[in-house]
Amino acid sequence: MLRILLSCLLCVSLSVGLAQAQSFEGYEAEFPETLVTRFDVRVAMRDGVHLSTDIYLPDGEGPFPTLLVRDIYSNGTTAVRQRYARFATSNGYAFVFQSSRGRYDSEGIWTPYFDEIDDGDDTLSWIAEQPWSNGRVGMFGSSYLASVQWLAALNGNPALKAIAPAVSPGNYYRDVAYPGGAFSLLSRARWGLGLVGSRTNTNYPVDWVRAVNHLPLVTLAEQLGFDVPHFQDWLAHPSYDDYWRPLNLEARANEMSVPALNIGGWYDVFLRSTLGSFQTMQSEAATADARAGQRLLIGPWNHAWNQGSQVGDLEFGESSLIAVEPLLLAWFDHWLRDGPAPEGAPVTLFVMGENVWREEQEWPLARTVYTPYYLHADGRLSEAPAEAPGQLEYRYDPADPVPTLGGNIMEPSLRGPREQSPLDTRTDILRFETAVFEAPMEITGPVRAVLHASSSAPDTDFMAKLVVVRADGTAYNLVDGVLRARYRDGFESPELIEPGEVYAYDIDLWATSYLLSPGERLRLDVTSSNFPRLARNLNTGAPFATTSDFVVAEQTLHLGGEHPSRLILPVIPR
Template sequence: MTVTVEADMPVPMRDGTVLRADVYTPDGDGPWPVLLSRTPYGRAAPDHLMVLEPVRAAQKGFIIVHQDTRSRGGSEGEWMPFRHEYDDGYDTVEWAARLPKANGRVGMFGGSYVGNTQWRAAAAQPPSLGAISPMVTWCDPMDGLYGRGGAIEWGLELPWTTQMGFEYLAKNPALPPEEKARLAGELLADVDGMKDRGYWDLPVRRSPTLEKYKLPGLGAIRAIDQPETVSWCRVAGQHDRIDVPSLHWGGWYDIFLQGTLDNYVAMAEAGKDARLLVGPWTHGVFRDPIGDLCFGAMASRLYAPVHPHGDTNDFQLAWFRRHLATDAGVTLPDTPVRIFVMGRNEWRDEPAWPLARARTEQHFLRNGGGLTTGNPDAAEDVSTFIYDPADPVPTLGGPLVMAAAYPAGPLDQAPVEARDDVLVFTSAPLEEEVEVTGRIRVVLHAASSAPSTDWVARLCDVHPDGRSIILADGITRVVTGADAIDRHEIDLWSTSNVFLPGHRIRVQVTSSCFPRWDRNLNTGDQDGTAMQVARQRIFHDADRPSFIELPVVPGGQASA
């Protein structure tokens, strides 16, 4: 089928601002359903087009619209992340529904920021919106986008803000050309030098790198002074306003994994038509190799026919046709959830998330570095380490989005585990496989010599060759007062992994993961630059146990 492309089409907003879009229309009379993607990253950027290839999708009977959000690419207006996506999303959906050859039904697709534009548009309730397909996007911005466990998601905030700043500077009418060129050169140097300079800025709240350019930030810093701006991109609490089918895409190593799961659960519990698909992916890598591992061709999002309708894009188009086309005679799988089980490296269909048959097992952190299901002794000793904010534990893989020097995914933790400020607790080699699928929590009875500190925990799969591969991690920031012994919970979010025979289960405990999360300075004053070294204690006795809670699936079988 031949496809006609119309570039730079004007899309007027209610306030007179004109946004720009490229429209891909199949030849023929139609009418065709419309699929819309609204992006701040450039509507013709190769990475954006690969999310759902527009020509391929148009050849299958859809009108595809790629639009630059306000002030980005060819669109007019002021750049302020998330500020206008509610109204602009509504207006663009209704504009798209009236395109020539359109059938009046619009679906939205795309990931990350583009996923959030779908939620914001859906919350605005445009009458022509018929379905959304958000991929790798959040639910509560304070749990993954702006922060985690009370810490700032600094690893994402700084590079995202600076990299989006090049276009902002170029479009700033107040800057003369020579000033734009100078600032762009300095910004490029700061982006390249982020690992050794910018990430170490103190105080984070008034980062010299960000203050220098006066760039509109992603929002983690802005939310400290203007907490009301969090509502610009919060999905949590909005699900009751959304009455369209939703297809949720996630990755076990995506920075917004738990938000994807939470969005699905909220829609399903509200009785809405919702589906979930989670692969072994990071935020931007969807085929082997992923981190240090290869999961096989079955794990690929594109080009491998591993789903009922082909690859994941074929499945997505079939789902859109089911909800948007007048001839919606498309058969979809009976089960709404499809997850990739790592370790066994296979897809599995499930009737719901979380898995009702998973049972919670407590594995106790033992003095000397053991990890057992047996209860600790009454007088078991204390584990200690020193946390120095001037020498924090470096980020090494996991579910993250950071500067290029910090890749995401299943990376071997050997360099981290060799440090004196990382406690390691490891099980005996497993005689039988153990499947862990669901949400993970670490409970620490702990004390610090500092008035405020962080507790970081990590779950790893230790292979027979000694590689310790990260599966999940989390952080909690506490203000307890020096030497107070308290119970702290760390949310490690979720995973699906089979620990194979001969493998071992490992838990790391430390107090930093930098620069992903901003360093706790141990003083109680994160707006300062002074630091304090802290002596950290983890308790293991019967009255003050420390443990990890794992959702273990008996036999790993799918339920009937």
């Protein structure tokens, strides 16, 4: 696959402008002259609900392999969706577009995610039975259009031969709703209420960044004029329970037997799941072909992947963009037409800082040296443990939370790498910094922080953000993570903390790939809020979303001796 990818990268820089770099944005193929279309075909699901489905058939007698897109954001008439149809039919595939249950012209009531399992399965079976179909189906699409691919795969439908999910969730509790046990407030409110809270996409006149300041969260939707059951369901299930369990696709890998081209971005809101789905499918998928048929491609992108060479405040160069259509065509030609196997290694990563693509055999990389960097009371971050025990303190006030500045979030104005100096004056952030690196050092892989901390509150949050400080003093976020104190021992059984007692908080900062240059430093920022990306912990220990009461928490970070607070970096030898 790498040879194909590299040729795509070259053709992007030579012939495709930035405005055309987004997936399918510049796809100029025409429909075949003898295109056959059938619009708004009513396809029956097992419960009698009919879904609006469009069919596009290419030149030739057939039967054809089919590419399927199931969608909640369109009825198939938008320019991008029409490019999907042109891509498929101009390359000899039948194309089927379907609006999900309860969306646009499809019958029924839409409940995010759950109905896509059986509806996807029923649609695959229907396609396989059509006279124009050869029984081989592939699926592609991004975000929710990627979710429906994994969900359709759960029933093991033999017609589904391959998928290509981009920027897709896979563990809906940990990625979509409650990363680290903290509610993903801005993304869930803006998406779950504002974008998909009606039958069709609607841009309501709501300033979401300001609106989510409302407390208690359980009345947020009502306050804004919405009545959306699924949003209330999310608030009612702050722990990992039977509501979320069916949507933990990583735990259900052994039920799926589909090869997948997993595409993600280092700054995507669903990065953790893109990596996790690849790993669990490689090791646990139901068939040997599916286990061997996993591919992983991670670029320097946010959720709007491959749209431009600048992401957030950083420029990654035109080589960071890929020509998606040849990549997908090679993928589906192999699995649906018995074409050549994808060339190259299973993993292709973009190394930021160096700004190059590189092939790897596995994820995480086998040669990784996990290296602890210890936090010191004088603000140092070093490989040497603290010489003596120490501690640092800060106050977390829910009325004045640390504002979101960059990261893996959907909100376009906040996501991606952002210069961090606007936060320099805040006193509720503890900062730890390495010495200047004298030689290049690469970090590629999962990143963790183990913080030994105590609080005056019965529940609170602890957060860590890894930052690159450049030689000129500018600082940009790489990765961050959070852990709600009550979930320190797992997300199924919350347990409040004893005020004043020291606990170890093992914080998952997800993953990154960055080559540090001589003259650069790493910094770890420790705090207790990231608002409005994450709902504030009100520090009272009350049930989530039900109260407006809050207290200020006095936080103490313990360092050295029995409490070796540390950052664990995935160092790649060079």
